[in-house]
Structure formats: C-alpha cells, structure tokens
Amino acid sequence: MISCEKAAKICNKLQYKEASFFEKISLKFHLLICKTCPQFSKKNSEFTSLCEKAHLQSLTEEEKIKMKQELENVNE
Numbered sequence: 001m002i003s004c005e006k007a008a009k010i011c012n013k014l015q016y017k018e019a020s021f022f023e024k025i026s027l028k029f030h031l032l033i034c035k036t037c038p039q040f041s042k043k044n045s046e047f048t049s050l051c052e053k054a055h056l057q058s059l060t061e062e063e064k065i066k067m068k069q070e071l072e073n074v075n076e
C-alpha cells in the first residue's frame, strides 16, 4: 500500500505520462482503498481531477493480464 503522498506524486506523473505501469496499478489500488484521498481532494481541485482521471480510466485487456501477473509475483 502506497502513501497518500506517493499517490499524489503518481497523479502528477500521470499528467505528463511519466508514470510506470506498476505506479499506475499502485495508484488505482490506493484510490480504491484510501479513505483520506477523497476528503483531501475536496480541498485540492487539481489533485481531484488528476486522480479521478486515473481512477476512471479503464484497464485494457493487456493491462489486466499484466496486473494479474504482477499480483501473482507478489504472492510468491
């Protein structure tokens, strides 16, 4: 689980398309689980729009397969 600070940094990287695949997955998981970011985002409209974009962006089939592989590797 990444920190909210890390999530915000990945949001910024996403804006410039510099986030790695693993960072994108980490961010998606963070936004699914985190209770703090939605509250924080009310105070920071930029952070909201970036994270909402990341959250709403659907995974491609290829990304889903990669994500499954990443998760399997973590469990080993």
Ligand SMILES: [Zn+2]
Pocket: 003, 004, 007, 030, 034, 035, 036, 037
């Ligand atoms: Zn958070």
